[in-house]
Amino acid sequence: MALEVRARAPGKIILSGEHAVVHGFTAVAAAIDLHTYVYFRLHSTSDNDDGLVELELKDLGLVFSWPSQRLREMFSELGLPSKTCSPECLKVITSLVEELSFPEAKIGLSSGVSAFLYLYTSIIGYRPGKVRVTSDLPLGSGLGSSASFCVSVSAALLALSGAVCADNQQKGWFVMRENELELVNKWAFQGERIIHGKPSGIDNTVSTFGSMIMFRLSELTRLKSSGPIRMLITNTKVGRNTKALVAGVSERTQRHPDAMAAVFTAVDSISKELSDVIQSAAHDDVSITAKEEKLEELMEMNQGLLQCMGVSHASIxxxxxxxxxxxxxxKLTGAGGGGCVLTLLPTLLPSTIVDKVISELEACGFQCLKVEVGGKGLEVCFT
Amino acid sequence: MALEVRARAPGKIILSGEHAVVHGFTAVAAAIDLHTYVYFRLHSTSDNDDGLVELELKDLGLVFSWPSQRLREMFSELGLPSKTCSPECLKVITSLVEELSFPEAKIGLSSGVSAFLYLYTSIIGYRPGKVRVTSDLPLGSGLGSSASFCVSVSAALLALSGAVCADNQQKGWFVMRENELELVNKWAFQGERIIHGKPSGIDNTVSTFGSMIMFRLSELTRLKSSGPIRMLITNTKVGRNTKALVAGVSERTQRHPDAMAAVFTAVDSISKELSDVIQSAAHDDVSITAKEEKLEELMEMNQGLLQCMGVSHASIxxxxxxxxxxxxxxKLTGAGGGGCVLTLLPTLLPSTIVDKVISELEACGFQCLKVEVGGKGLEVCFT
Known part of the structure; x- marks a missing residue:
């Protein structure tokens, strides 16, 4: 059995349908080629059982560790591993996390550490090991950083537990089998629940399977892009209060039920059209340009509807x-009120223009990320 | 019979529903307290019949005149007055207007002069007289300058023809009787047809009757505002091509029939809500503020939907x-693509803030007009 593994899982963007999806209408999400990377080393059984379970968040310069013996004692009465985190289990985790000290600005990380502790003890048990995490994704910007954390951590833990990839001999990065991905996705969703309370499950599903997903209520449909779509993500760095934004849209919906129902219906229709366009074949410059123009028009329309919902912001x-x-x-992507904005970069757009746009946006204090949309999902590597 | 009269007719704004109305959905228009003023003096019958029919556009420093004998000769075969301008009649008018020279920038005025010639000869005949026009309204900015021109000219001409106000003894400005206003409105609509080809009839109806009007297809419903609404109109001075904008929305509707039908439905609902809010009573600061907040939210929503239709502009x-x-x-008002923008000025907003906003907008090169919305329509004055 391998003692070392790497996993990488992508972030996501919402291409269309944010907010409307909360009210039961269709949205489309897609993977982006910005990843969370996890390196997991399980200490050999010859190591002392008193060893540590370690979590290193390398980008943040933070290391947390727990004597594995202590974890065993605290969790033993709960009968782990459990497929969901019970209130009793969460209580134990919370007490462990409360002992840690987080830098003031990183206080939101505690729920991520809680998710880690749950996943580690549930999947691996109390055997010492070290997990190191780095990420391309800005935290808390609606790009699915927490989901890609949960997916890549779950995948690495499951791989060394033997639950997945047990007979795998592949060199380099590879994609797990479908049923293994489904198992990873289930665990990642449990992690997301600890972080977000009531996550939709979209972020972890996109991060696990990659490509694009159309979703409505609890129904997810995986889409296949016929070619990569280049986009610029501009992170306004304006902090959002997602709950307040969602509540604001709901209140507006209560005040104007007919108008807002029509607005959501328009968004629903745009999401469906978008998924058709994304799946349509385009092989030459002319057809690719036509496809991109369709996407641009749908993005512009969706942005107008988001402004109608009242979730735009001066920075957007x-x-x-x-x-x-x-x-x-x-168009804005995610909750709005700041956060990130997507800009389609047409295939034929000269890179000099892209550079100009980026430098203008950066001059406003924004962070720009060039991404390919709709690419691979979770991958692991044993070598 | 009086030989002198003054008439003033207000401009208008579209409060909600522009573009959607073209596709059969509800819009709301309102009068604004910016007027076109007409002074009309009919020469006494003792004057030589060879006298002139004169039109002075005072703001533009332009005077046009025609020997009344010449008008008589040219129109005599057509059997005027006619209630609509026949193709033959328009041909005669066009040939008369083509003889005039307009300053390069004012070439669009020719259709207004055509409308004048039609109204004058149809209502007054060939008796010499002088019409002087001034206006508060910027031309061609979607504020109904042409309609208020047609309404005030028609009213003045009809008043001295004896068709309306024949027995009126009122001093100062007064409002005509309902059936007289209807007659003026009909003539003004004929003038608008010469200027615009296929006008909706909204602009002249608002200018004639004042207050607010809800309209859908050919159905007009007059609304009563329970109190004045203060707004700022910002004229971006960016020229619009209304036909191209309307065509653009229609093309988008063909490409995305379901989404756009929902967008128009949302606008329809907003227009209806707006008309309810406008008619609702509000007597103290609290209820007035609540009413204004409702209007603001509806304006924001409508603006988002207009952006969704693709008719916004960088200047807007x-x-x-x-x-x-x-x-x-x-929100933008009218066709979009430049033109004018409405901003609600809440009753409790300090005038120092209004002044600040105006000076910022004027610094961008825009023209700002403070108006009261939903006030009086056409008025005339004999003294």
Whole structure:
């Protein structure tokens, strides 16, 4: 059995349908080629059982560790591993996490550490080991950083537990079998529940399976992009209060039920059209350009509808305005009220123009990330 | 019979529903307290019949005149007055107008002069007289300048023809009787047809009757505002091509029939809500503020839907952005693509803030007009 594994899982964007999805309408999410990377080393059984379970969040310069013996004592009465985190289990985890000290600005990390402790003890038990995490994804910006954390951690833990990839001899990065991905996805969802309370399950599913997903109520449909879509993600770095934004849209819906039902219906229709366009074949420049123009129009329409819901923000408008000057279509992605904005980068757009747009946006204090949308999901590597 | 009369007729704004109305959905228009003023003096019958029919557009420094004998000769075969302008009649008018020279920038005036010639000869005949026109309204900015021109000219001509106000002894400005207003409105509509080809009839109806009008297909419903609404109109001075904008929305509707049908349905619902809010009573600061907040939310929603239709413009976004900084709600009014933007000015908003907003907008090169919305329509004055 291997004692070392790496896993990488992508972040995600919402291509269309944010907010409307909360009210039962269709949305589309897609993987982006920005990843969370996990390295997991299980200490050999010859190591002392008194060893540590360690979590290193390398980008943040933070290391947390727990004597495995202590974890065994604290969790023993709960009868782990359990497929869901019971209130009793969460209580134990919370007490362990409360002992840690987080830098003031990183207080939100505690739920991620809680998720880690749950996944580790549930999948691996109390055997000492070390998990090191790095990520391309800005935290808490709606790009699915927590889901890609949960997916990559779950995958690494499951791989060394033998639950997945037991007979795998592949060299380099590879994609697990479908049923193994499904198992990883289930565990990752449990992690997401600890972090978010009532996650939709979209983020972890996109991170696990990659490509694109159309979702409505609890129904997920996996889509296949016929080619990569290039986008620019602009992180306004304006902190959002997702709950307040969602509540604001719900209140507006109560005040204007007919108008908002029609707005959501329009979004639903846009999401469906978008998924058709994404799946349509395009092989030459002419058809690719036509496809991109369709996507741009749908993005512009969706952005107008989001403004109608009242979730835009001055920082988002600044990005829209800047990219519009280059005739590029943009829309907010995620909850709005700040956060990230997507801009489609047409295939034939010269890189000099892309660089110009980026430097203008960066001059506003924003962070720009060039991504490919709809690519691979979770991958692991034993070598 | 009087030989002198004055008439003034207000401009209009579209409060909600522009573009959607073209596709059969509800819109709301309202009068604004910016007027076109007409002074009309009919030469006494003792004057030589060879006298002139004169039109002075005072703001533009333009005077046009025609020997009344010449008009008589040219129109005599057509059997005027006619209730609509026949193709033959339009041909005669066009040949008369083609003889005139307009300043390069004012070439669009020719259709207004054509409308004048039609109204004058149809209502007054060939008796010499002088019409002087001034206006508060910027031309061609979607504020109904042409309709208020047609209404005030028609009213003045009808008043001295004896068709309306024949027995009126009132001093100062007064409002005509309902059936007289209806007659003026019919003539004004004929003038609008010459200027616009296929006008909706909304602009002249609002200008004639004042207050607010809800309209859908050919059905007009007059609304009563329970109190004045203060707004700022910002004229971006960016020229619009209304036909191209309307065509663009229609093309988008063909490409995305389901989504756009839902968008129009949302607008329809907003227009109906708006008309309810406008008609609702509000007597103290609390209820007035609540009413204004409702209007602001509906304006914000409508603006998002207009962006979804693709008719916004960088200049409009600049206005939105500027007013948003003062927490004021704005929406484009009319065709979009430039033109004018409405901003609600809450009753309790200090005038120092209004002045600040205006000076910021004027610094962008825009023209700002403070107006009261939903006030009086056409008025005339004999003294």
């Amino acid at each position: 408008e600044t990005v829209l305005r800047t990219t519009l000057r280059y005739k590029l279509a943009s | 976004e600049t206005v939105l952005r500027t007013t948003l900084r003062y927490k004021l709600a704005s």
